[in-house]
Amino acid sequence: MAAHGDRAGGRGDGGGGGPLSSPRLRHGTPERAGLDADLLAGLVRDVRLLSEGFRPWCSGAVMLAGRGPVIAAEAVCGWAVRYAGYDAAADRGVELPPAARVPMTLDTPFDLASLTKLFTSIAAVQQIERGTLGIDAKVGAYVPEFTAAARHGITVRQLLTHTSGLRPELPLFDAPDLPARLALLRAEAPSSAPGTYLYSDLNMLLLQHVLERLTGRPLDALIREGITRPLGMTATSYGPRTGAAATEDQRRPWGKADRGMLRGEVHDENAWALGGVAGHAGLFAPAHDLAVLCRTLLNGGSYGTARILGPDFVDLMLTAPGLGFRIDQPSFMGELAGHGAAGHTGFTGTSLVLDPTTDTFLVLLANTVHPRRRPADSTPRASAATRLARAVVPLGSL
CATH class of the missing domain: 3.40.710.10 (DD-peptidase/beta-lactamase superfamily)
Structure with a gap:
């Protein structure tokens, strides 16, 4: 299905503060964030595919990525609610009629x-x-x-x-x-x-x-x-x-x-x-709130x-x-790991990574256990983090 509200870059809505305040998150272009636009576009495309296929990685997902105070890429795909239940005999989810499903949005809260x-x-x-x-x-x-x-x-x-x-x-x-x-x-x-x-x-x-x-x-x-x-x-x-x-x-x-x-x-x-x-x-939280937490820690608290x-x-x-x-942890941080990146994962399909060295952050939330739990697979998380790591433009090049 088509993603709802995907973008690499986007609206410029506020940010900053007085001399005693730390910068707040704002939406901006990859170039303003010091990130490669083409590589971030690839990250958005990858996320849009996570809910596709016969056995998708997740029912739906939301991703936010940025550098400094700039959210430079965001994507949403799939469904917040796709299944009415799980059929153990058939080993597959019982899909709701399309009209009864709930689309994922950027503001969807996740467990x-x-x-x-x-x-x-x-x-x-x-x-x-x-x-x-x-x-x-x-x-x-x-x-x-x-x-x-x-x-x-x-x-x-x-x-x-x-x-x-x-x-x-x-x-x-x-x-x-x-x-x-x-x-x-x-x-x-x-x-x-x-x-x-x-x-x-x-x-x-x-x-x-x-x-x-x-x-x-x-x-x-x-x-x-x-x-x-x-x-x-x-x-x-x-x-x-x-x-x-x-x-x-x-x-x-x-x-x-x-x-x-x-x-x-x-x-x-x-x-x-x-x-x-x-x-x-x-x-429970939506992706933007977790991006705020990442930004806070990258700002020194x-x-x-x-x-x-x-x-x-x-x-x-x-x-x-x-x-x-x-x-x-390269298992879910990909190439962001190696020089002090920090983060965590959650069993339901949630994750975040922040990298103080490059001042970047990645929030990827998905409901991978809908309609039932499967063996853990962090490959899409690691791939997304690697996309972001490769998108970082060296500061001397800005």
């Missing part, structure tokens, strides 16, 4: 899945900057009822760098109620020696409880008051969300719960079982007149091994 971890990490580093949270403090000092973490001396830094040794996930959704789910989390001991890298959702769940105990505020309020509201990211929030891109016809045995077709309800089963607000998943972190603490997050962020 961010693990991109939520970035917001939890920023909220933690904000407390570290204020001196209220010690980066090498023991988790047990803040939440002693998490007895296994306390007994093994897990630290805040280990949670932020996925070196706590906790296993990747824990089936909290199988416990009968919230108290039983929290009891499982509190008793969970590391499966490998602390200090060893092992990516785990449990790190951000523990960090959520540390932050909530420390501040006396729920995580959704901390993210709203400390990140999204000051940055004007008004479309970013925890669910439920109306108008969101659909995710999965979630049923056993491929899913971990029988919930049916999901739209606007968090896809992650543990986040759902914990009430929808979790440190590792649960946020400031956007317009708002400051959410100081430059030194942004550097701490974005310097290997990274705090919350993954650094130089």
Whole structure:
């Protein structure tokens, strides 16, 4: 199908600010951003094809890319809602009639899945900057009822760098109620020696409880008051969300719960079982809001007149091994990786990459699990990032 609102370059709507403010995002031409127009046009064409074919990579996608304060390319393709369900016998989606489908738009909110971890990490580093949270403090000092973490001396830094040794996930959704789910989390001991890298959702769940105990505020309020509201990211929030891109016809045995077709309800089963607000998943956002977050971090923690972190603490997050962020991962960063690019992916098909060296950013959001989850494939993400990397015009040539 044709894309809705694709462009490389585009309208010039605002931006900038006074001498005490950092530049805000604005739309502009690739040339103004210091990017090659032909290569960006190729990036747009690639994104438009992601929802095509018999087994497309995704039902629909939205992409924003730019350099400095300029959004130089954006594209949207496919459908926010394409399927009524999944037919396990035929191993294919049950397509809605064309009139009942919902087209993807630039403003469609997505279930961010693990991109939520970035917001939890920023909220933690904000407390570290204020001196209220010690980066090498023991988790047990803040939440002693998490007895296994306390007994093994897990630290805040280990949670932020996925070196706590906790296993990747824990089936909290199988416990009968919230108290039983929290009891499982509190008793969970590391499966490998602390200090060893092992990516785990449990790190951000523990960090959520540390932050909530420390501040006396729920995580959704901390993210709203400390990140999204000051940055004007008004479309970013925890669910439920109306108008969101659909995710999965979630049923056993491929899913971990029988919930049916999901739209606007968090896809992650543990986040759902914990009430929808979790440190590792649960946020919804459109692409532009995530571009604002990228721009803020590339600006050293400031956007317009708002400051959410100081430059030194942004550097701490974005310097290997990274705090919350993954650094130089060619599997989804393509040729942007190699000199300090930072980013993350989400299980539902979401991703973002920002590269401080070239001052570029790429947001690619897709509903790859609609109508059901498949083995992860980051090839289109890496290809898009490589397109952007090759489009960078050396500063001396501008």
